[in-house]
Amino acid sequence: MFNTVFFTFLGIMTTIVVDVSYTILDPRIKYSSKSGFSYFNMFVRSYKRNQEFKLRKAKGGQNDIKGI
Structure with missing residues (x-):
């Protein structure tokens, strides 16, 4: 059970770090955009x-x- 929680947490944190680093490394990327809906x-x-x-x-x- 610990392995499941640990690796899930590790995957989520890695995804967040990668998303934030993309916006820092390439400022042309808009992290949030308004869809109008x-x-x-x-x-x-x-x-x-x-x-x-x-x-x-x-x-x-x-x-x-x-x-x-």
């Missing part, structure tokens, strides 16, 4: 849309934008 923003938009649908339903309107 956020689960938090997706959740907020979904919550707001559902609240709008509930409000429209309470007023007796349709749930879609076209009113069909």
